[in-house]
Amino acid sequence: MTHFIPRLYPTTKAWLVLGIILCSIFIPGYWFQYSIFLVALVLAMLSGVAKRYTSLFLKSIFIISLFIFIIQTFLVYHDHIIGSWYIFKVSSTGLQASLTMTSKIVAIGAILIWFFQVTQVKDIAAAMQNAGWNKKLIFVMLSTMQLIPQMTSMMNTIADAQRSRGVETEGNLITRMKSFVPMLGPVVLTSIEQNEERVLTLESRAFSNRQRPTLMVPVNKTKADYLLSWIIIIIMLGIFYWGVFK
Amino acid sequence: MRKRKIGIRYDFNLLALLLIPIGVSLSVVGYQLSTVLKLPIFIDLIGTVMVSMIAGPWVGAATGILGNLVNGMLNPISIPFAFVSLCTALATGYLSRWKMYTNIVGIVIAGLLVDVVSATSSAVVSVLLFGGVTGTGTDFITAAFLATGQQIWTSVISTNLISGTINTIINMVLALLIIHNIPPRFLVKLNYGWNYIPKKLRRLEESLS
Numbered sequence: 536m537t538h539f540i541p542r543l544y545p546t547t548k549a550w551l552v553l554g555i556i557l558c559s560i561f562i563p564g565y566w567f568q569y570s571i572f573l574v575a576l577v578l579a580m581l582s583g584v585a586k587r588y589t590s591l592f593l594k595s596i597f598i599i600s601l602f603i604f605i606i607q608t609f610l611v612y613h614d615h616i617i618g619s620w621y622i623f624k625v626s627s628t629g630l631q632a633s634l635t636m637t638s639k640i641v642a643i644g645a646i647l648i649w650f651f652q653v654t655q656v657k658d659i660a661a662a663m664q665n666a667g668w669n670k671k672l673i674f675v676m677l678s679t680m681q682l683i684p685q686m687t688s689m690m691n692t693i694a695d696a697q698r699s700r701g702v703e704t705e706g707n708l709i710t711r712m713k714s715f716v717p718m719l720g721p722v723v724l725t726s727i728e729q730n731e732e733r734v735l736t737l738e739s740r741a742f743s744n745r746q747r748p749t750l751m752v753p754v755n756k757t758k759a760d761y762l763l764s765w766i767i768i769i770i771m772l773g774i775f776y777w778g779v780f781k
Numbered sequence: 782m783r784k785r786k787i788g789i790r791y792d793f794n795l796l797a798l799l800l801i802p803i804g805v806s807l808s809v810v811g812y813q814l815s816t817v818l819k820l821p822i823f824i825d826l827i828g829t830v831m832v833s834m835i836a837g838p839w840v841g842a843a844t845g846i847l848g849n850l851v852n853g854m855l856n857p858i859s860i861p862f863a864f865v866s867l868c869t870a871l872a873t874g875y876l877s878r879w880k881m882y883t884n885i886v887g888i889v890i891a892g893l894l895v896d897v898v899s900a901t902s903s904a905v906v907s908v909l910l911f912g913g914v915t916g917t918g919t920d921f922i923t924a925a926f927l928a929t930g931q932q933i934w935t936s937v938i939s940t941n942l943i944s945g946t947i948n949t950i951i952n953m954v955l956a957l958l959i960i961h962n963i964p965p966r967f968l969v970k971l972n973y974g975w976n977y978i979p980k981k982l983r984r985l986e987e988s989l990s
Binding site for chain 1 (some may be wrong): 795796797798799800801802804805806807809810811813815817818819820824827831832837843848851853854855856857858860901910912913914915916923924927928933937955957958962963964967
């Protein structure tokens with residue numbers, strides 16, 4: 536099971552994400568939305584990424600939800616004050632507003648964190664290519680994901696080199712600010728030099744050709760994907776119908 | 782000066798297209814560097830600003846949006862803030878097209894305009910979707926404004942202007958410093974690079990053609 540979910544076709548998982556996003560936007564109330572956190576947690580456990588999922592969730596979504604509660608409930612002026620302490624006034628309207636707002640953020644954020652933890656970007660790119668998306672868009676996406684770690688390591692090399700020739704990276708604020716350009720400048724200039732070579736390479740390999748390229752890592756839909764896609768779509772339509780119209 | 786066709790249909794040539802990953806990584810690296818150097822500001826816009834200046838508003842906008850999506854894989858909160866990157870990139874790109882970044886007066890005016898644009902668009906996203914919260918330390922300033930009885934919109938926009946002005950200006954100045962170090966033979970191939978080539982070389986090119 537741990538390998539089953541990450542190996543599913545990306546579109547299958549995307550259907551689930553899309554369904555949950557639409558349902559949590561349109562279904563009134565907040566119980567359904569908050570329960571998505573648990574659903575995504577169970578899914579993360581099944582895919583073997585529960586630890587990372589929880590830590591990412593706490594670091595981003597939980598903190599922002601907490602802030603929203605504090606600001607909306609205590610500080611924004613609303614009617615129906617149910618209690619007050621010093622300058623803080625607790626209002627039921629504000630509480631209601633923050634419940635609706637945070638519940639949606641929790642639902643959408645949770646399912647998105649899960650999705651990106653179990654789906655690799657190269658699989659998404661392959662799926663997009665199979666679906667006939669723009670080739671240039673896919674290339675830019677993939678090459679961004681490759682370039683970020685490359686540039687980070689290049690920055691570390693350059694930082695070491697600059698430090699060894701005497702650029703100060705510690706000290707007061709102005710000293711640290713001054714070291715910014717000698718650190719970042721060479722990174723940019725090197726990448727730009729490489730950029731021209733990359734253009735030549737791509738052109739010599741017929742990148743601008745309109746033909747569909749052959750995939751190095753083919754990603755194929757299995758029977759389980761078709762079955763699961765339909766199950767997910769039907770369940771989501773059902774939840775949507777029951778939640779919105781009943 | 783020879784006339785180049787510019788606009789959304791012509792801007793996405795291969796050279797500009799390959800600048801997008803560089804811009805995104807530059808923003809990420811800039812952010813890492815500002816945490817390594819323990820700076821009180823975040824240099825997380827520098828890639829978007831640089832690409833918008835030399836490759837035009839639309840390529841810059843693509844850089845900004847992609848950058849937010851990449852961050853969004855780990856922190857989904859940053860996905861809606863792609864709107865802010867879009868607005869900042871478009872403003873910077875059009876100001877660059879109108880040659881605002883070539884003289885000191887233009888740079889000051891452009892800095893203020895971009896600052897207002899980014900502060901307002903950020904307030905729109907954060908008030909409408911997150912009730913005025915961004916999940917960072919600046920929320921305490923917003924809270925302080927609200928505690929004095931201000932409305933939510935005024936509080937959030939003032940917070941953004943206070944915390945964002947220095948940030949925007951430093952990002953812009955750093956981007957300009959880096960652009961002035963880019964070799965002219967690269968700038969001349971880009972649709973919007975002409976204004977950043979030293980005057981002497983521009984005259985030479987004009988006299989030759």
